[in-house]
Amino acid sequence: MSGMRVDAPIRLEAAMSAMMEAIDRQFDQLLTLPEDQRARLYEAMRHASIGGGKRLRPLLVKASCDLFNVGWDSAIRAGLAVECIHVYSLIHDDLPAMDNDDMRRGKPTVHKAYDEATAILAGDCLHDLAYAILVDERTHADPFARIELVKALALASGPAGMAGGQMMDLAAETMSFDLPMVTRMQQLKTGALIAFCVEAGAILARVPEENRVGLRDYAHDLGLAFQIADDLLDVEGDAAVTGKAVGKDAAAGKATFVSLMGVEQARAQAEMLVSQAKDHLHGFGDEAELLRDIADFAIRRSH
């Protein structure tokens, strides 16, 4: 972990705690229980969205907003929208027909705590809420900024992004993937949403596209580093710490970065990517500290 600043872990932990609190509070306000038969639906959305996860995506949005002096209110709302998409995707991916997971973030998955129909609808509703949050004028006064956020999020989460990647991941259970295929799959499945987060600050600050190249390169490398680290955790992790089942990919015979490269090479590759990601931020000064801290975190986290 060469190049990591000594105070980075403490600084990141503080930023992460603040974000976890803020996102929980936002979800709590957003998901007030209605006094009718939809209460169970809202309870399921609360179960999935409150009190869990590292909130890394909202933190990336905040880190990206730091670069361009975008205020907290805009950052938190854009971060909340991404987290709605992330949580919706976890609910659907955990379903019996998909990854069939019983545990998530140390709690029963939504279809286990409630039922499958409620889980499908809770995911669908969080999906809509993401867009409702982005178009609200509280996210940004300029309609063009909101439009661009919606455009970018729809691209990142739909068939050309996250959901398309999940489809490729399902295909990986029955056909053998090589390294370029796994890379492409992960770029869609997790990379696209991470890239949205990293670009969100630039969108909110109305930074022209041509000035976002460094950010995009950072997001590309960070996304892959995170996924390699995830694959390493699946092999070496502890279910009690990660809060979900481990060893699943190997059991399913699915190709991963680790199965294709081996543990040692995968770890070296992740470290190289993190170093490279930080290099892409060379045009920025202290305002990019949080983005650098998050990159370091990608390879030293335990869950």
Added chain:
Amino acid sequence: MSGMRVDAPIRLEAAMSAMMEAIDRQFDQLLTLPEDQRARLYEAMRHASIGGGKRLRPLLVKASCDLFNVGWDSAIRAGLAVECIHVYSLIHDDLPAMDNDDMRRGKPTVHKAYDEATAILAGDCLHDLAYAILVDERTHADPFARIELVKALALASGPAGMAGGQMMDLAAETMSFDLPMVTRMQQLKTGALIAFCVEAGAILARVPEENRVGLRDYAHDLGLAFQIADDLLDVEGDAAVTGKAVGKDAAAGKATFVSLMGVEQARAQAEMLVSQAKDHLHGFGDEAELLRDIADFAIRRSH
């Protein structure tokens, strides 16, 4: 069917055919198969979205656009977005964990023709595409119009609209609903999206909210009339004509307008609502013909 204009059925049939062709063409262009493992996902989306349905929602959008001289391109894109939401909801509602339907629009449902995981993802992707279509500048040059469309669609399809109504519908299987509860459930489940369609023309024309009261009242009455007619078809319809199973609500012991009011009163109520819906259009002239034709169609359709 008093008050129906003699040439209405022919005129409506022509408008409906044109819309069916146009929406099929739009979906065909939108869903070009990618040359990777996502092809199956796109095939599933095509299976669900091309060559089926009356396209009543896009037709309502077009009818609403007629009132305010909104052009065909805007109308068709807003209509396509609503149809994406409608089709996504059909895919998810048909799943085994929800209504468990094998047939839809005379074809196997997506999870039958493909599999459950693909069906969930195909629905999720169409959900994103709806928003991607609306925010594209081809839908409207004015960003405020696009923002308002996204805002209204997210409200109509999420927990305070369609998906919330579907949750109430699931609750109706295990608790007894009275007429106000069934009415409220249907207003969310099908009424909210219909109301969006009827208001879309006004949004695209930037008509102030206070001048949309008649349209909202029309949409309210039309939505209920359609649902009562749907319940009547479920009792009296022919599976070969409706393209889906009939008698399901009665078999499930679920309260419907028909079970609560009886066939005769339900039919009278639907006719009253249609007449009332048309009355709300009194401020409009010939430009409201299509909206009037659709209202008449609500109670004379066989599927």
